[in-house]
Amino acid sequence: MHSSGQTLNGSEIFFECLRREHVEYIFGYPGGSLLKVYETLHDVKDIQHILVRHEQGATHMAEGYARATGRPGVVLVTSGPGATNTVTGIANAYMDSSPMVVFTGQVPSSLIGNDAFQEADIVGITRPITKHNFLVKDVRELAITIRKAFFLATTGRPGPVLVDMPKDILNSSCVFEFPETVDIRGFKPTFKCHINEVEKAAQKIAKAQRPLLYIGGGVISAEASEELRTLAIQQNIPVTMTLQGLGAFPGNHPLSMGMLGMHGTYWANQAVNKCDLLIAVGARFDDRVTGKVDTFAPQAYKIHNDIDPTNVDKNIKVDLPIVGDAKNFLATLLEVMPEKKENREPWLSEINAWREQCPLTYSSEDDLLRTEFVIDEVSRQTSGNAVVVTDVGQHQMWTSQFYTFINPRSIITSGGLGTMGFGLPAAIGAAFGIKDRPIVLFCGDGGFMMNVQELVTAVHNKMPVKIFLINNSFLGMVRQWQELFHQEKYSFTDLGDSNPDFVKVAEAFGCKALKADNPESARQAITEALAYNEGPILVDFRVVKKDMVFPMVPAGGSISDMLLARLNPKTMV
């Protein structure tokens, strides 16, 4: 460790800054513009560099790590193609508000703009998908820029920040000074909620007959689950969560209603439809949640707390906007709320009636293997204590329905961007961050192939990721839409003839692998996989091919359009 006041080159400054930001891992891949950095890295022992096999993998790993731990994920890639390969991962982190700092090498300053070898204007390319980005133009600016990047990525609504570092900057030297504080004139997020507004919210809650908490990922990133739990239980308010909000409130508590929205539970969506007070916290009224906005929570007085003012009144006009940190909001609310438990029995029993009317179920009469069973069984065997990562598709929605999330930071999934290929690297990243809970990945047979190269990273680092491959031989979610809305024209969604033998694929990478094609073998495989901790293990679950996820509110539809089961049973299996 060098100290302030020493003369260091840009690469040394880079690592000094990372140390001071308490970075444990860098997910990276070397290249021409970063040779100096990798030269310095050779002797760095206190920060671990994880070599990925594709830069997109590095970004998803960093995000998985960030989401599991709450600390920013760090990515290091070379200029040009290295940088452009990070675009999807950056966009993903931006949409899901994950803290991440991406460092890109750049061609020497004197060549910028000349179409130099491996030059790409990555600052221009990533401007709309980063919270902010920087091109470092002077080595004396490097330390302050890195400090700002971490500050921006982690303060207020988290998000990705990119720092582009030209090769000459990394080679030249200056006196190293690490700025302890940063002040960015144009960046002053509002943390503290306005007390008058919170008091007004408290009054509304006290009077409401049919209140409902609608909870998003903001509650998890603000570490506000405790406060939420106290409020909901003390005031007897049922809680529904978004995909990113799952685990903010324990899924096994009677007040939990699971997820709302397109594939949300019947009772959560009915409750949204009938509630007289909707309290949205750290959620953004995404179209997958609201469906048709005019008919969303039509009877409700709407309170919306969010750290980002642009989320308020964006998709839906609310009655009481409260800008500020979710933890501050909920804690203040608890202070000003009268502590008496309201009688909400009529409302809760109405909800229970909906729950009994259309529960989440799946057929278990035959000996066929269904995704719902696999997820249900994993939930049972891990007692809801795993860090669950998913890819994108049907298996993702079933995970939201059938895994019982009990704690915050238990689901890591691509919600906003819906990025297939996210799951495997994100699970590996989560495994670097969390060592005392099982890391479980549910992944489709389509999405698995999109970043399959990262199996190398998992095997090489002996990461104990349980890769539960939900192999339905289809791009299942697209197939579902084709069946429901596109005249059963199954255009390019059948992977049956072209999928590889996944067990062999895994074994070729040096990854242990099992196969299961009925409930009993699946149960055993899950037990075996959960007990295996020497490295990654893959289970190829040969599930039925044509199952569909219900309930489903078609895109842009209302609760009254909710589909509860297949229209045409002959297309089953």
Added chain:
Amino acid sequence: MKHIISVLVENKFGSLNRVAAMFSARGFNLESISIGETEDTEVSHMTIVTRGEDQIISQVLKQLNRLVDTIKVTDLTKQPHVERELLLMTLKLSKTVQHEIFELITVFKGKVVDIKQKSITIEVIGSPDKINTTIDIFRPYGIKELARSGAVAIHRGE
């Protein structure tokens, strides 16, 4: 409704691009945008003219505020403000209309900045409305070339 927004931004490379790109990415209308330095060399002043309903304008203001480079965002529309635009315009010149053109220049408080055998270049400063009228009035004489600066605006002093 038309809104005129004044934005103080960090005088940094890319600031204008960030603002303009945000408008296009979010599908906001952008009628004009102009930028220049201020008394503080680290700060630039931007004047933006946009149109939209109140809910859209409120999003525009919030999205502008959210950009890290923006320091202060003010919707001047409903506040006392001064708004000016510069017009440079080259017109065809002939003996027959010469007289009328000069008279109109005086009416619009314009200035002749260049004059040639067959053309005359003038400048006019005024509110965007006045600039629109000026252009309409001169159009029949034959406009060869025209450039507008876009509006710049600031608060009226106390």
